[in-house]
Amino acid sequence: MPPPPPAIRLLVPGNIRHNSGGNVYNAALAQGLEQLGAEVTIQPVAGYWPVGSKEERRRLAGLLTAGTTAGTNTVTIVDGLVASGAPDAMEEASACGRAPWVLLHMPLDEHPDLEVRALRAAAGVICTSGSAAAEITRRHGLAGVRAALPGTKKGPVAAGSEPPRLLAVAALLPNKDQLVLLEALARLRDLEWTAALVGSATADTGYARQVAAAVEQHGLGERVQLPGELTGEALEQQWHAADLSLLISRVEAFGMAVTESVARGIPVIVRAGTGAVEALGLGVEAAPGPSEGETPALPGAVVELEDSAETDPEPLANLLRSWLTDPALSAEWRRRALAGRELLPGWEATARQVLGYVGPKASPGGHSSQPPADGE
Incomplete structure (x- = not known):
């Protein structure tokens, strides 16, 4: 019998309130993971992300270190908009044996020095596109960067208009x-x-x-x-x-x-x-x-x-x-x-791929032995 899926905490930026692609992806991923049997908690993280204030980063460190117990079947995944500019919090969690995974929607171009430290402290990095995974691999020399492309919910065929x-x-x-x-x-x-x-x-x-x-x-x-x-x-x-x-x-x-x-x-x-x-x-x-x-x-x-x-x-x-x-x-x-x-993958495929990365069979240490991502 396969091991049960882990409980997942998904930490998302509390300051992005419009209908961004990242917010849509996070919500659809959570729903897909739940349909695969995982217990998912979405936790908005207050702060002016990316980077945030010193106090906001300190609170993030507390969330990362206090939200799970080392050795339990619980995985924390942090949206890259929160994690990439807060390397101290990521490193503190890693030192406590509670390194979270990072779900990276887009590289943090303004602060590559912070980003590389944060990502090296992560249990692993999952990018939401092959292009982002390739860029992170090239930019920081990280091995084993994964990719989980967004799924799509098929909608009704558009009727169009006249004029176009x-x-x-x-x-x-x-x-x-x-x-x-x-x-x-x-x-x-x-x-x-x-x-x-x-x-x-x-x-x-x-x-x-x-x-x-x-x-x-x-x-x-x-x-x-x-x-x-x-x-x-x-x-x-x-x-x-x-x-x-x-x-x-x-x-x-x-x-x-x-x-x-x-x-x-x-x-x-x-x-x-x-x-x-x-x-x-x-x-x-x-x-x-x-x-x-x-x-x-x-x-x-x-x-x-x-x-x-x-x-x-x-x-x-x-x-x-x-x-x-x-x-x-x-x-x-x-x-x-x-x-x-008719060719587009659904969100179940995205959730299954993420679960395969972070679940019980996932290899420890997201940056050690895996080959660079190619869009997988």
Whole structure:
């Protein structure tokens, strides 16, 4: 008889209240683990993460050392946004024999010195994308970094709209680059389309005001909606009306909005050089991958955009113009998205993979002998 799954404490950042990809992943993972028989406790950690104050980090150390008893069948997993900037707390827990696992959604670019100490003190590191796992392995020389890609809950096939409806689901943040998207859309006013930029306007109120002002400055007030963060039926209505989704973040470890789009048969445009390309690749029909020199049949497209303060929106505008004016192209992207919808893994696969890493059969010492992650 296999050993019972461990009880799991999942420590998550208490200061991230909008509907972020990390929050969605954590909640879906917990539900998946419970369905596999694990007892899961989600514990928000108060603090201004990452890094936090000295007092917040001291409280985190107390949570890590007091929440479990060494040798028991309980595993602590800490969201990387909390752990990566608090190496002292991680090292204190490790010294007590209670080293937690780290669930890393995105590398902590601002503090690599803190991150490497925190991750070396962990029982193991699980990244939520192969690209993040490869970056952490390259950056810090850690062996045995695991990857557990997000699952997807298949949604109803989107009906689309007339004229075509563009949808960008992401908090209004500088990294998500909604201003560049609006500049590209401003170049397409001669064509018929509408758009919705769905996401929190409170995560960065200054940037959200810039986005709202840009809509008016570009004369797009009749075409572009800014409904704020939506959930439940209101969000489903936006998905159902969409014909094309966009995620052009400057940095993205994975981009769950991509797979959520494909799960509804909606093609996606993503930015080159980000983990969103990996997410889009999960919906590629052909397996194994294409021959050398062959372009994969993505359910959408990858756009090259420079990463600078003055990003040229023209490549995105040209790609959108092609999609809007070429019925054969738009039909092919739609066909690929509908095919890719059937290929996406569910959340049970994610939970099973995580449980395999942290459960009783998992090898001790997450950084000693395992080969670097390759997306597994």
